Amino acid sequence: MTTILDPTDERVPVARQVTARTGDITGVIGLLDISKPRGNVLLDELERLLAGRYPGVAIRRYAKPTFAKPCPPDLRLKIRSECSVLVEALAD
């Protein structure tokens, strides 16, 4: 992780690149609960649907310690190293 300081007047958000879409669902799917209440309900249902429709894929569950802060670097690294795709639930 490298941190740099923004050289601009900060009127425009920093643009982050969107990962290229593969067009299919394969490999390991991560389901990230941001720890807002009932996020698990949404993800449980999603896991059930994915498992039914794509029996070949593996599903792993993750949770942020708190929704109020960015995902800790260690957890990000873990998800990145273990998953092909990540679904993040922003449930209330």
Place this chain on the structure above:
Amino acid sequence: MTAAPSGFSLRDLTGAARAFPTGRPSLICFVKEDCNTCNLVAPLLEAFHQAWGGAADIWMLGQSADGNAILKDRHGLTLPILDDSALRTSLAWGFEIVPAVYWIGADGQRPAPLEGFVRQEWEDLARRIAADLAAPAPAVAWSELPDWRPGCGSKHLDPDIHDRLLAEAQGSPIRARQIEIASADDVDEFMFDQGFSDGLPLVPPTPERVLRMLSGTSRDAQDIVAVVPPNMAPATVEKIAINAVMAGCRPEYLPVVIAAVEAVCTDEFNMHGVTATTMGASPVLVINGPIRERIGMNMKLGALGTGNRANATIGRALRLVVRNIGGARPGGVDRSTLSTPMKFTMCFAEWEEGSPWDPLHVERGFQREDSVVTAFAMTSGPVQIVDQESRGPDQIAGTLGLGLEGMFLSKIHRMPVDALLVVCPEHLRTLTSEGPYAKARLRDRIQAVTTRPLREMVANAVSGAGIPVASAARMSEAQLSAPAAKFASDKHIHIVVAGSEAGKFSACFHGWVTGPAGSAVVSRKIEC
């Protein structure tokens, strides 16, 4: 249970200052207007205030000033609503979620906050307060409230704000937005992708490097040096330091960069016009005074070219400030037809010690011991003026004049446009071979050798530029025969000395639109 809470003094909606601790038991609740759960608890807090306001202070601390007024009107609140839109108190109290409510009883101790809304917790809180105050609890229809509602992330934890707040609290001079680049990403590529670069690689402006850069000036990092066109964005010392890091500057160059930013961000210099013109103009910086030696600038061999870090990076830092803070991007406000490599960098020092003349900054009213940056808006250059044969002073002065005659187009004269002539040491030696040769005499000579009858400016079959044929037809023979020197005034001819002691090659830079409608030369003292 934690230690006594951080004190604060904040203004309520009437503008009155309210300080905490108050000496009475207090219920402090942090809220933000766009949080549904905060809106759920607002009427509860009002009920608490109505019941217990005589014995305790029931305060809401809102995280936006506009939002506080909206909350008051929306819920008909009478309890004090304090403005923590600066979020410093939120940061100091250290909760994560709003609403965050603290009951500070007579012991002055701060318990862990209740965050969000859990009905049972709030009922327990009401019972606790009633017991502590020995006063009856207000009538609240608890059963009509939901069992729980999650709160929202507190505004002070917004990643775009949190670093700045933390830096303020820790006394760090850094306030700029921090951008985290994942270890798997390429930092250089990221900066290119963000458009931070002039096309060449950049030094990543890490906080550590920027702090080192800031050590190059005694100015406060948050001082606003200038408002940078075209976006009219404020350039703090910190923002200039960030761009100076990216350009490759050393900390001791920073005062020069700051002075250069001050110079070009003036109405007189008109950086907006210099940026926008299709002609392609850019600042040429000339540095005078003791700082040249102190930071190792090049004023001799290759002074206008590559190889010297100070020359190269000071000019580049200025360009990056205009690009990144001012928002001047080619294809955006920068509409240059061909542009110029001077838009990467153009900065050099005058070899004052190699010159018999007053240096540029002294001519412009500064003391010789001042360090000064002078900015010229130039469209071409350096254009070589080659003469290896002349041996007489007026001959070489004549050559320099003829070299300048090509500015824009050789047939166009009486130009109210600045030029910057860089006289090389060998040409200077020839100029002064028979005794002193004042700058004024050189200017006169330039004007004399470039004087042509006005009729040579009339459009013709060779070139349609110049005086239109129809206009010339209305002019008398005497008018057409009037002498026309290259420059409308000799004040447009600026002269400095630089270069190696071997080689009969002077150079000139050609200006842009000079004067109030365009750009004027601007000098600024460098505060070291």
